[in-house]
Amino acid sequence: MxxxxxxxxxxxxxxxxxxxxxxxxxxxISLNKKSYLKGEPIWIDFKFENKGTKFLVxxxxxxxxxxxxxxxxxxxxxxxxxxxxxxxxxxxxxxxxDTLFPGEVTKYSFNLLEKHYKIPExxxxxxxxxxxxxxxxxxLRNVISNQIIFDVIEPxxxxxxxxxxxxxxxxAFHNLPKMHDIYxxxxxxxxxxxxxxxxxxKLIIHTSFHDDKEASELAKLFLQRYPNSNYKNQVLRKx
Numbered sequence: 001m002x003x004x005x006x007x008x009x010x011x012x013x014x015x016x017x018x019x020x021x022x023x024x025x026x027x028x029i030s031l032n033k034k035s036y037l038k039g040e041p042i043w044i045d046f047k048f049e050n051k052g053t054k055f056l057v058x059x060x061x062x063x064x065x066x067x068x069x070x071x072x073x074x075x076x077x078x079x080x081x082x083x084x085x086x087x088x089x090x091x092x093x094x095x096x097x098d099t100l101f102p103g104e105v106t107k108y109s110f111n112l113l114e115k116h117y118k119i120p121e122x123x124x125x126x127x128x129x130x131x132x133x134x135x136x137x138x139x140l141r142n143v144i145s146n147q148i149i150f151d152v153i154e155p156x157x158x159x160x161x162x163x164x165x166x167x168x169x170x171x172a173f174h175n176l177p178k179m180h181d182i183y184x185x186x187x188x189x190x191x192x193x194x195x196x197x198x199x200x201x202k203l204i205i206h207t208s209f210h211d212d213k214e215a216s217e218l219a220k221l222f223l224q225r226y227p228n229s230n231y232k233n234q235v236l237r238k239x
């Protein structure tokens with residue numbers, strides 16, 4: 001079983017990859033929106049397709065070369081040319097060993113800003129400053145996706161209040177009862193806000209480091225309140 005490492009990048013080196021791009025594998029990326037409030041999850045969808053007439057073989061050599069180049073291509077660039085090292089990569093496990101059949105399509109999605117760590121102190125999200133950004137993706141070293149432009153907007157008014165509460169809640173991970181109280185306050189302001197959804201999700205993650213039973217109860221609450229959440233599968237694992 002092989003793992004595809006999907007590198008997120010907005011590097012100006014895209015033109016260098018175009019010269020070695022293979023015509024058979026095709027990578028398409030899309031975002032669920034064109035603009036996001038600061039701190040809002042940015043979900044990116046990948047569609048990887050073998051458009052050739054032969055099997056696409058994913059070898060361990062491809063993966064090792066790609067991994068070695070990870071730090072060279074994994075970055076985000078805003079409209080002013082500022083580069084933000086992101087260290088972003090997604091894992092996709094292909095269930096048919098090392099081949100992608102002609103015409104076969106695989107799909108994967110994840111939150112562009114989320115970081116996963118095994119210790120609570122480092123479990124956090126990236127916060128992109130308000131600006132205009134571009135993004136494209138590279139898979140298997142030489143397969144380049146389309147390029148997408150998106151905006152990050154500074155929250156104002158009630159959105160600013162919700163953002164500030166969300167930030168206050170995330171910083172309270174060392175005090176779970178306080179974090180829970182902040183979530184309740186945020187939920188009262190706007191029960192459907194992605195800020196409240198994300199804070200409860202983080203509360204579940206941090207609680208799971210200490211109390212599996214309590215995390216399970218919070219997970220059940222999450223599924224009741226946010227049944228269509230993109231975090232549904234992750235939360236189900238905590239029950």
